[in-house]
Amino acid sequence: xxxxxxxxxxRTFLNTLFFGxxxxxxxxxxxxxxxxxxxxxxxxxxxVVLEGKAFKGLANNSVKPFPWxxxxxxxxxxxxxxxxxxxxxxxxxxxxxAYKPEERKFYCACHQGWxxxxxxxxxxxxxxxxxxxxxxxxxxxxxxxxxxxxxELPKA
Amino acid sequence: xxxVGIFGKKLNRFRLVRFGRWILATALVWLNAxxxxxxxxxxxxxEVPYDAFIVYESLAVFWIFIIGLIVxxxxxxxxxxxxxRLGADEEDPNAPLLQ
Amino acid sequence: MxxxxxxxxxxxxxxxxxxxxxxxxxxxxxxxxxxxxYTGGITLFLFILQILTGMLMALxxxxxxxxxxxxxxxxxxxxxxxxxxxxLHHWGSQLAIxxxxxxxxxxxxxxxxxxxREFLWVTGFILLGLSIFFGLSGYLLLWDxxxxxxxxxxxxxxxxxxxxxxxxxxxxxxxxxxxxxxLLRFYAFHVAILPILVLALIGxxxxxxxxxxxxxxxxxxxxxxxxxxxxxxVFYKDLMIWLVVLGVLVxxxxxLPPEIGVKADPLAPPxxxxxxxxxxxxxxxxxxLFPGSILGLNGETIAIVVVSCGILFFFLIPFLDRRSARGxxxxxxxxxxxxxxxxxxxxxxxxxxx
Numbered sequence: 001x002x003x004x005x006x007x008x009x010x011r012t013f014l015n016t017l018f019f020g021x022x023x024x025x026x027x028x029x030x031x032x033x034x035x036x037x038x039x040x041x042x043x044x045x046x047x048v049v050l051e052g053k054a055f056k057g058l059a060n061n062s063v064k065p066f067p068w069x070x071x072x073x074x075x076x077x078x079x080x081x082x083x084x085x086x087x088x089x090x091x092x093x094x095x096x097x098a099y100k101p102e103e104r105k106f107y108c109a110c111h112q113g114w115x116x117x118x119x120x121x122x123x124x125x126x127x128x129x130x131x132x133x134x135x136x137x138x139x140x141x142x143x144x145x146x147x148x149x150x151x152e153l154p155k156a
Numbered sequence: 157x158x159x160v161g162i163f164g165k166k167l168n169r170f171r172l173v174r175f176g177r178w179i180l181a182t183a184l185v186w187l188n189a190x191x192x193x194x195x196x197x198x199x200x201x202x203e204v205p206y207d208a209f210i211v212y213e214s215l216a217v218f219w220i221f222i223i224g225l226i227v228x229x230x231x232x233x234x235x236x237x238x239x240x241r242l243g244a245d246e247e248d249p250n251a252p253l254l255q
Numbered sequence: 256m257x258x259x260x261x262x263x264x265x266x267x268x269x270x271x272x273x274x275x276x277x278x279x280x281x282x283x284x285x286x287x288x289x290x291x292x293y294t295g296g297i298t299l300f301l302f303i304l305q306i307l308t309g310m311l312m313a314l315x316x317x318x319x320x321x322x323x324x325x326x327x328x329x330x331x332x333x334x335x336x337x338x339x340x341x342x343l344h345h346w347g348s349q350l351a352i353x354x355x356x357x358x359x360x361x362x363x364x365x366x367x368x369x370x371x372r373e374f375l376w377v378t379g380f381i382l383l384g385l386s387i388f389f390g391l392s393g394y395l396l397l398w399d400x401x402x403x404x405x406x407x408x409x410x411x412x413x414x415x416x417x418x419x420x421x422x423x424x425x426x427x428x429x430x431x432x433x434x435x436x437x438l439l440r441f442y443a444f445h446v447a448i449l450p451i452l453v454l455a456l457i458g459x460x461x462x463x464x465x466x467x468x469x470x471x472x473x474x475x476x477x478x479x480x481x482x483x484x485x486x487x488x489v490f491y492k493d494l495m496i497w498l499v500v501l502g503v504l505v506x507x508x509x510x511l512p513p514e515i516g517v518k519a520d521p522l523a524p525p526x527x528x529x530x531x532x533x534x535x536x537x538x539x540x541x542x543x544l545f546p547g548s549i550l551g552l553n554g555e556t557i558a559i560v561v562v563s564c565g566i567l568f569f570f571l572i573p574f575l576d577r578r579s580a581r582g583x584x585x586x587x588x589x590x591x592x593x594x595x596x597x598x599x600x601x602x603x604x605x606x607x608x609x
Contacts, residue, residue: 014228015232018225018228021225028221036311039335198328199338200331200512201338212509215505226499232487232491
C-alpha cells in the first residue's frame with residue numbers, strides 16, 4: 001500500500017530526531033559525570049598482607065581486628081587454637097560485629113544479631129553468614145584473601 | 157695587572173686537578189639531587205597508549221555527535237523559518253479542539 | 256508528547272498563556288553586528304559549565320595546606336576521567352574570561368552601554384571583576400609553586416594601593432603572608448562567596464537585558480531593520496554556537512591538559528620566568544613601565560594609582576559619553592575605546608611573549 005501523504009509531519013519527525021539525538025548526547029555526558037562522581041576508589045581489596053608476628057601470638061578464644069579496605073576484618077583464634085579470618089561487618093545492616101569470648105559468638109549491637117564462631121548466623125535479623133577469608137602464610141607475613149582470589153604480591 | 161699576576165702565581169699552587177676528584181664527586185651528588193628533585197611530572201593524561209587511544213577516539217565521536225546535532229538543528233531552523241513564512245506558526249483562535 | 260491533563264493542571268495554577276506570549280513577544284534585531292549578541296550567551300554557557308565541573312571537583316578536593324596538592328594529584332591520576340574534568344574546568348575558565356573580554360569590548364565599541372543601559376554596563380563590569388577574582392582564587396587552590404608565587408605577587412600588588420592597600424592585602428591573605436589560611440580563604444571565595452555574588456549579578460544582568468531589549472548600534476538605529484523572534488529562531492542559533500564552543504572546549508581540554516608543578520614551598524625561591532594568568536599580564540606590563548621612584552615617591556604606588564584611574568575612567572564611560580546618550584555619534588569615545596582595546600591587546604601580547 002502506498003500512502004499519498006505522510007502520516008508524520010516534517011515537524012514531528014525533526015522534533016523526534018532532535019530530542020532523541022540530544023538525549024543520547026546528554027546521557028553520554030551524564031554517564032561520564034557519574035563515572036567521576038561514583039569512583040571505584042575505596043572498594044574492597046582482594047587481599048591484605050599482615051605482619052604475622054602480631055597475630056600468631058594471639059591468646060586462645062580472642063580476636064584481633066585488621067583493616068580490610070575501608071572496613072574491618074577480624075582474626076579469630078578459637079578456644080581450641082584453630083584460626084579463622086572473616087569480615088567483621090554484619091550482613092544485615094553493615095554494622096561492625098564484636099566477639100563475645102564468654103559465649104564464643106559474634107554479636108552485632110545494632111539489631112541484636114548473633115553469629116557463631118564459624119561466622120554462621122544463628123539468631124537475630126542477619127540473613128546470611130559472615131564472609132570468611134582464606135589465610136596463607138608467607139614467611140613472616142600473613143596473607144588474608146577473599147575466597148577464590150589468586151594472590152599476586154607486588155614485586156618489592 | 158701585576159697584582160693579579162702575583163695572585164695568579166699563588167693560585168697556581170691550588171691546581172684544579174688536585175681537587176678534581178672532589179669536584180667531580182660533588183658535581184655528581186648535585187646532579188643526582190637535581191635529577192631526583194626534578195621528579196617526573198605528574199601524569200595529567202592517560203599514559204597507557206591504549207587508554208590515550210580511547211580518549212582520542214571518544215573525542216572524535218563527541219565531535220561527530222556535535223556535528224550531527226548541529227545539522228539537525230539547522231534542519232529544524234529551516235523548517236521553522238518555512239512555517240513562519242507561511243504564517244502557519246500563528247495560532248488560530250477558532251481552530252477546533254482535537255481530543 | 257501531548258499531555259492535555261498536565262497542561263490543564265498547570266493552566267489552572269499559572270498563567271501559561273501569559274508566559275507564552277511573553278516568550279513570543281521577545282524579538283531580536285537582525286543586522287550586520289548581530290553576531291555580538293551571542294558573546295554574552297556563550298559566556299553564560301561557559302559559566303554554567305564551570306559550575307558543573309566545579310561541583311564535581313569539590314567532591315574530592317581537600318582545602319588544606321597539607322592535602323590540597325595531593326588531593327588534586329589524586330583527582331588527576333586515580334579517579335575516572337579526573338584529569339579530564341580538571342582540564343575542562345581549567346580551559347572553561349580560560350575561555351570564559353576570553354569571551355567576557357570579547358563581550359566587553361563588543362559592548363564598548365558598539366556603544367551598547369549608552370542610555371538607558373548604564374546599569375547593564377555596571378553589573379557587567381562588576382561581573383568581570385568577580386570573574387577575574389574567580390580565576391585568581393581558583394589558581395591558588397592547586398597549591399603548586401607557580402600558583403603560590405603568582406598569588407603572592409598579585410596580593411602584594413594590591414598591597415601597594417595607597418591608604419587601604421595594607422587592609423586589602425591582609426584581608427585577601429588572611430594574615431601577613433600567603434599561608435594555609437590564604438588557601439582556605441580563597442577556597443571559601445571560590446566555592447561559596449563568589450558563586451553566590453556572581454549568580455545574583457548574572458540574574459540581574461539578564462533581567463535588565465530582558466527589560467531593555469537588545470541594543471541596536473547607533474549607526475543602524477535609523478535604518479528599518481528585520482527582527483526575528485527569540486524563541487525558537489535565536490534560541491536554536493544560540494544552541495548551535497554553544498555546541499561548537501563545547502566542542503572546542505573539550506578538544507582543548509583533551510589535547511592540552513594543564514600541568515601540575517612542584518608543591519608550593521614558602522621557603523623555596525620561585526621558579527624561573529614566572530608569569531601570572533594571561534589576563535593579569537597587561538596590568539603587570541603596565542606596572543613595569545614605571546620606574547622604581549618618581550620625584551621621590553614610590554613608583555609602584557603611583558603606577559597603581561594611574562592604573563586605577565584608567566580602570567575607573569573605563570568604568571564611568573557610559574556616564575561620561577554624553578553624546579551617545581543623546582543618540583548622536585560620538586567619535587571621541589570610539590577612539591578612546593579603540594585605544595583601550597589596542598593597549599590591552601598589545602600589553603597582553605608583550606607580557607605573553609617576553
